[in-house]
Amino acid sequence: MPKAQPVRPLSTPAISARLLWTAFAVVSLMLLLTYLVAFDQGAVSRSGMFLHELMHDGRHLLGVPCH
Template identity: 60%
Template structure:
């Protein structure tokens, strides 16, 4: 039985991504993480932005998982 060899294809060249391209996304992700950390760690405390218990109930398990006291 004859095997037909598939023609070798060249791998696509990897192009580096410039810092100008990554910087806005890095800033966006950093700010998003800080907002998330605020809501999990500090909301419903002295710096509360939202009144009531709704935010506390949504992030309650996350607080315990990350070691923030809430009781």
């Protein structure tokens, strides 16, 4: 009966660098969007009332208190 050979690990990593950077970019954008909608209160969105009202409605949609 032949001896069992040890199993060699795969040479490819489980998570690629491209996937890691893509996930980092997506999470960063989502955190920025969450800040703008939930906590900004108009400090960044001074470009007009439309953007301010859009963020205000987004706060109501997410259930974040704003009044």
